Amino acid sequence: MxxxxxxxxxxxxxxxxxxxxxxxxxxxxxxxxxxxxxxxGALVAKLGIVFEELGPGRSVATMPVAGNTQVVGLLHGGASAALAETLGSFSATLHAGPGRIAVGLDLNVTHHRAVSDGVVRAVCTALQLGRSVASHEIVISDAQGRRVCTARITNLLRDEPGPARTPPAQASR
Known part of the structure; x- marks a missing residue:
């Protein structure tokens, strides 16, 4: 556009x-x-991530397996990591509030099972929402509800450089 x-x-x-x-x-x-x-973000669009819910304490999104696979046709672990980081970072930014941003400090991802088709669904839940740090757990499941991946992200919350793009207050409601 x-x-x-x-x-x-x-x-x-x-x-x-x-x-x-x-x-x-x-x-x-x-x-x-x-x-x-x-x-x-360009990666979110490229991966086909679609949000179902976005809030500081809980966010949910889906991502197709097709187009996000590695060479043998399985969901790429990096795609799962990107989905997890997307949800955790959006949630942390919404928690941070007006004029603040979330900057990733740590992301760890454990892959539990392979997926070769369909759609995966990620549910991000806040573990700790503080003034300067936010941590979230993200569980990614396949279409049958089986856990595919578990991730944890910790974000540093800081003032946004330059002109602020203010998220709506209390966006979880």
Whole structure:
């Protein structure tokens, strides 16, 4: 999109260049204005991540296995890690509040079983939400509800450099 008032932008009520990306990722309407100038990130769009829920204490998203596999046709561990980091970082940023961001300090990922098709679903749950650090656990499951991967992310919460892109207050509600 070229930044002009496009049909997708008018339909979504979102100014900026990323209206269609936000719609494709199913970003909740209350967060679209906050992300209108940045989108969800090129990797999120490339991986096909679709959000079901976004909040500081709990976030949920899905990702297709197709297009995110390694050479032998199994879900790539890096794709699982990217899904986990996406949810944990969005949740931590929403917790951080207006004018603040989350910066990843640690991500660890344990792979439990292989997946070769379908969609995986990730549920991110807050472990600790502090003033300067937030930690989340992310459980990724296959279509049958079997655990595929467990991840933990710790984010440093700090003031956003430059002009702030303020997330809505209390975005979990």
């Amino acid at each position: 070229d930044g002009k008032d496009t049909r997708a932008g008018r339909l979504a009520g979102v100014p900026g260049n990323y209206a269609q990306e936000l719609l494709d990722a199913n970003v909740p309407e209350r967060l679209r204005d906050w992300l209108s100038d940045s989108g969800v």
